[in-house]
Amino acid sequence: MKRLAYLGPPGTFSEEAALQHDPSAELVPLPSIAAVAAAVTAGMADAGVVPVENSLEGSVPETLDVLIHEADLFVRHELVLPIEHHLLVKPGTQPAAVKVVYSHPQALAQCRRFLERCFPRAEVMAALSTAAAVEEMMSRDGDAAAIGTARAASLYGAEVLARGIQDRRPNVTRFMVLAREDHPPTGRDKTSLAFTFATEDRPGLLVAALTEFSSRQINLTKIESRPTGDRLGSYIFLVDVSGHRQEPLLAEALEAVRRQCSFFRVLGSYPKWQP
Amino acid sequence: MKRLAYLGPPGTFSEEAALQHDPSAELVPLPSIAAVAAAVTAGMADAGVVPVENSLEGSVPETLDVLIHEADLFVRHELVLPIEHHLLVKPGTQPAAVKVVYSHPQALAQCRRFLERCFPRAEVMAALSTAAAVEEMMSRDGDAAAIGTARAASLYGAEVLARGIQDRRPNVTRFMVLAREDHPPTGRDKTSLAFTFATEDRPGLLVAALTEFSSRQINLTKIESRPTGDRLGSYIFLVDVSGHRQEPLLAEALEAVRRQCSFFRVLGSYPKWQP
Numbered sequence: 001m002k003r004l005a006y007l008g009p010p011g012t013f014s015e016e017a018a019l020q021h022d023p024s025a026e027l028v029p030l031p032s033i034a035a036v037a038a039a040v041t042a043g044m045a046d047a048g049v050v051p052v053e054n055s056l057e058g059s060v061p062e063t064l065d066v067l068i069h070e071a072d073l074f075v076r077h078e079l080v081l082p083i084e085h086h087l088l089v090k091p092g093t094q095p096a097a098v099k100v101v102y103s104h105p106q107a108l109a110q111c112r113r114f115l116e117r118c119f120p121r122a123e124v125m126a127a128l129s130t131a132a133a134v135e136e137m138m139s140r141d142g143d144a145a146a147i148g149t150a151r152a153a154s155l156y157g158a159e160v161l162a163r164g165i166q167d168r169r170p171n172v173t174r175f176m177v178l179a180r181e182d183h184p185p186t187g188r189d190k191t192s193l194a195f196t197f198a199t200e201d202r203p204g205l206l207v208a209a210l211t212e213f214s215s216r217q218i219n220l221t222k223i224e225s226r227p228t229g230d231r232l233g234s235y236i237f238l239v240d241v242s243g244h245r246q247e248p249l250l251a252e253a254l255e256a257v258r259r260q261c262s263f264f265r266v267l268g269s270y271p272k273w274q275p
Numbered sequence: 276m277k278r279l280a281y282l283g284p285p286g287t288f289s290e291e292a293a294l295q296h297d298p299s300a301e302l303v304p305l306p307s308i309a310a311v312a313a314a315v316t317a318g319m320a321d322a323g324v325v326p327v328e329n330s331l332e333g334s335v336p337e338t339l340d341v342l343i344h345e346a347d348l349f350v351r352h353e354l355v356l357p358i359e360h361h362l363l364v365k366p367g368t369q370p371a372a373v374k375v376v377y378s379h380p381q382a383l384a385q386c387r388r389f390l391e392r393c394f395p396r397a398e399v400m401a402a403l404s405t406a407a408a409v410e411e412m413m414s415r416d417g418d419a420a421a422i423g424t425a426r427a428a429s430l431y432g433a434e435v436l437a438r439g440i441q442d443r444r445p446n447v448t449r450f451m452v453l454a455r456e457d458h459p460p461t462g463r464d465k466t467s468l469a470f471t472f473a474t475e476d477r478p479g480l481l482v483a484a485l486t487e488f489s490s491r492q493i494n495l496t497k498i499e500s501r502p503t504g505d506r507l508g509s510y511i512f513l514v515d516v517s518g519h520r521q522e523p524l525l526a527e528a529l530e531a532v533r534r535q536c537s538f539f540r541v542l543g544s545y546p547k548w549q550p
Binding site: 032059061062064109126128210213235 | 328329330331332334336337339379380384387399407479482483485486488497498499500502510
């Protein structure tokens with residue numbers, strides 16, 4: 001049986017992604033994205049599931065940092081999951097009894113309109129995760145609600161009072177499955193890479209690099225410039241392109257980009273997500 | 276006197292940015308980035324200060340969304356501020372007495388290593404903002420600490436037990452000052468824009484757009500692709516270039532890009548930040 005680490009605790013969206021990726025795996029919840037990466041690198045887990053990007057919130061910086069810096073870790077799969085926020089209560093709690101609503105600040109922000117309309121007088125309380133919010137809510141005596149997942153409801157014995165309460169739809173999160181090797185070619189693949197230039201602030205460097213792909217009819221599916229942490233203005237580029245790094249045309253383009261960069265890393269090739 | 280809205284409550288980094296931007300302004304704390312934008316659009320405030328990007332955390336999606344969608348709102352200034360997290364306690368509290376540490380989950384994440392080393396047994400508690408964390412800590416009887424700003428310490432009468440406790444340095448945040456008009460040319464300006472293509476997933480569209488800048492020797496200082504929210508894979512591009520939109524070469528490039536896009540918006544031209 002495979003061991004699959006994920007960003008815990010149980011009841012989070014990462015656990016839902018891990019369950020969907022491999023229902024037969026032994027799941028190992030870990031407290032941080034860095035811990036998931038370390039468990040995979042050290043062989044304590046065969047693979048690890050972490051969130052990388054949400055359609056409302058943008059990228060998850062910790063995941064990108066791990067991918068940029070961990071030379072032994074590769075993206076082996078991607079998954080895209082719909083994120084549904086539910087309002088959970090202790091079984092039998094009436095809406096009028098709800099005086100406090102717990103959740104992670106991001107989930108609270110994503111459900112602000114619902115809360116303002118339906119619970120204008122409820123106090124909003126922060127929790128470290130949506131799962132921790134459900135746990136705290138269940139420890140109170142019926143005057144609280146929590147924003148969490150359907151899975152958290154069943155784990156903690158909570159009742160779903162309202163479904164899909166997020167303000168904007170659709171809300172989807174992209175997860176990556178990290179492993180010590182990326183995926184063999186399947187014919188419908190994507191490749192993620194990260195690079196930076198020695199001479200920054202010169203017009204045309206990024207365009208020259210991207211032209212290596214476009215001139216070979218290789219599609220760019222994502223681009224992001226991320227501050228390196230040294231100072232704002234000094235950026236590392238994260239790019240997804242279609243194709244597998246072993247395909248000759250893409251391999252040629254990657255080699256051409258590598259020659260222009262001061263730092264260059266292929267984060268992995270993996271099958272394109274198909275819902 | 277000018278009225279300057281900012282993302283409150285008092286004691287947050289946005290208040291520090293607002294104070295630095297205009298020490299003589301009347302400051303108006305508001306509960307969300309959308310509220311700051313609405314106050315400026317409706318004339319209730321002359322300008323509004325919001326965070327847009329942090330060197331560790333990446334972009335602030337809510338600010339980008341407001342800029343993309345609010346056609347009457349422009350970037351008039353940028354500011355880059357160092358972010359220093361401090362450990363605050365009730366005056367006289369000894370380190371050994373600290374059993375609970377409050378803060379916003381992002382601040383807790385940025386200080387994880389310090390907490391693990393110096394307070395391995397303390398319970399970590401989430402708060403809605405660093406300022407709310409300091410307020411909660413002050414309401415307890417000397418067994419708690421909070422991660423917050425120097426300004427929050429003086430506002431709430433807290434003592435600074437440890438300075439600059441964030442894990443990685445430097446940690447800087449870029450703020451934008453939003454107004455109903457952008458800034459006149461100063462000779463050392465930047466311009467922010469957002470655009471998307473009607474035909475996505477075709478190689479070369481982005482490269483063609485970026486070439487309009489590089490072929491005119493216009494420097495690209497930032498690029499980000501942000502999911503449109505419809506589905507992952509459909510992206511809006513956010514780009515910063517050097518120069519003012521009234522400069523003839525840049526105006527020409529912007530017009531050329533506009534013709535290739537299904538959505539195009541100049542978010543504003545403003546003086547480049549100089550520390």
